[in-house]
Amino acid sequence: MPGKAPLSQYPHTPRIAVNFALAVALVTSLQLPSKASATNHIHDQRVPIALLPDARKADFEARISQDISYRLSLHQLRSPLPLPASAMVSLDAASGRLVVDLGTAMGPYSLELELEDLQGEFLTSADQVTKGVAQVTGILLLFGGKDAYFYHPEAWRAPPPSLTPHSSINTKSSQKIAVTAGHGYYYHHGYKDWRLQRDWHNGMVEDLTTPNYALMVSAWLQIRSDVGAIYPRGMYIGIHQPSGKHWYEMGARYNLERAYPNNPEIWNSRKGSSEHDREQKEDVYSRPFFANHIGADAAINLHTNGDGDPTIRGARAFYQLKDSTSKTLGDRVLCYMREQVDTLDKYRDYLIDKSARDSNYAENRESKMPSVIVEVGFHSNPEDAAAMQDNDFVVAATRGIAKGYRAFSNGWDCSKFDIESISDVVANETESAPVSIDITGHPEIPITVEFEPLDCPAGWIDCESTIRYIVDPTTPMVTTLFCGRIPQTGTAIWRSRLRDFDGIVTDWATLSQTCINSDEKVPEDT
Structure with missing residues (x-):
């Protein structure tokens, strides 16, 4: 099996960008968070659609349908597509997904990128209506009762095989992960200018925000998982001459054109098209085509x-319909993003979905490897936008996304870092005894062990809070407690908790420490 290709093999991945990201991540990784949550909270308490009473479900469907009709009316004002005035809407109890039927006339247009934006809007409608009550697991667009593949069978791809640890992932030293950053400047052939693909909201724009996230995710992947993270946008110093914009501001399509001039199938998929926005569409498709071209093991987009409603917020992840392997990747990304963001007290209420949702987006559909879209938050929501521009949040969120990939690759489940059991100890006066700790979860070494006394016998002078450090990840983990000089044999009660290098903190666990007076020494074979 070939080793990991050097970064210089990929002309679109200049070393200056990688080194900058690595430096930022290395600096931040050496600083423990000043505050951390004592427990890992579950923020999403929504129930499955199947558990809703029929009347409640019908009410939700009617209200979602009304909101979708409103959204369709807005799109009709500017869309070249023959969008209907309304749609058939249902919440599928078996799958938990929102099903929206746009009618047979829309079938030939079922893979148009505008429908991808509508998918997001429709799902947001469902989230808003069912807010705090039910979890909508994804969205399926139908067209006269048929899915998009009925009209475009050539677009169907079989999902990746179900994953067992390392079964479809190369060894770490040879893994390549495509980390793509959404959007960027493109040339509009109607207006004949260079423009961003998204609008500014709350002091940020998606096109210029995602490159920083991609750099940081790539850095964490390289530092902690020893995998090659490759990204298609030109994240380096320099000017794209036709537009006068910095390369890092440009859509991936243009950097891939520069890097792969002999492979126009990657970046010029709309060749011959007269559409004014053809280069924007090429940009979207260039990301999965690039991931396929380099043989990436996974893609994180x-x-x-x-959304027009500024109250909608939270992080989401999407995978392709029926792709269970990519669902696992999305679930792990959300799980460990939640774990890492929880280390920041100010963002412990940041909404992050518990599960990835299925959908039909080109970035996932066209990828030949496990692929997820990660929507970090809503730039249209002031609280989310403020968080996404806060370096503390960026570091924690990207560290969680990268850890989610590591969990996926290693076959880890989504488990809370906690103390499963901790041993009681017995030792002679002025001697130490080992404390054995079994844990759950996947902490980052080194680990700090905190001991606090709850009850100490009279006269014990060494019964004070203390800290130990564990650098061996082998479980059970082992540290020690020391018995000082004592007037008589007795037992102290302690509580202990663990804090990993990222600031993830377990719940408290209690243990007893029995210290034997020198006149009653413990036999050597005890």
Whole structure:
């Protein structure tokens, strides 16, 4: 099996960008968060659609249908597509997904990128209506009762095989992960100018925000998982001459044109088209085509979200319909993003979905490997936008996304870092005894062990809070407690908790420490 290709093999991945990201991540990784949550909270308490009473479900469907009709009316004002005035809407109890039927006339247009934006809007309608009550697991667009593949069978791809640890992932030293940053400047042939693909909201724009997230995710992947993270946008110093914009501001399509001039199938997929926005569409498709071209083991596509309703917020992940392997990747990304963001007290209420949602987006559909879209938050929501521009949040969120990939690759489940059991100890006066700790979860070494006394016998002078450090990840983990000089044999009660290098903190666990007075020494074979 070939080793990991050097970064210089990929002309679109200049070393200056990688080194900058590595430096930022290395600096931040050496600084423990000043505050951390004592427990890992579950923020999403929504129930499955199947558990809703029939009347409640019908009410939700009617209200979602009304909102979708309103959204369709707005799109009709500017869309070249023959959008209907309304749609058939249902919440499928078996799958939990939102099903929207746009009618037979829309079938030939079922893979148009505008429908991808509508998918997001429709799902947001469902989230808003069912807010805090039910979890909508994804969205399926139908066209006269048929899915998009009925009208475009050539677009169907079989999902990747179900994953067992390392079964479809190369060894770490040879893994390549495509980390893509959504959007960027493109040339509009109607207006004949260079323009961003998304609008500014709350002091940020998606096109110029995602490159920083991609750099940081790539850095964490390289530092902690020893995998090659490759990204298609030109994240380096320099000017794209036709537009006068910095390369890092440009859509991936243009950097891939420069890097792969002899492979126009990657970046010029709309050749011959007269569409004014053809280069924008080429940009979207260039990301999965690039991932396929380099033989990436997985793709993580980073975006921010937006909606006309500024109250909608939270992080989401999407995978292709019926792709269970990519669902696992999306679930792990959300799980460990939640874990890492929880280390910041100010963002412990940041909404992050518990599960990835299925959908039909080109970035996932066209990828031949496990692929997820990660929407970090809503730039249209002031609180989310403020968080996404805060370096503390960027570091924690990207560290979680990268850890989610590591969990996926290693076959880890989504488990809370906690103390499963901790041993009681017995030792002679002025001697130490080992404390054995079994844990759950996947902490980052080194680990700090905190001991606090709850009850100490009279006269014990060494019964004070203390800290130990564990650098061996082998479980059970082992540290020690020391018995000082004591007037008589007795037992102290302690509580202990662990804090990993990222600031993830377990719940408290209690243990007893029995210290034997020198006149009653413990036999050597005890």
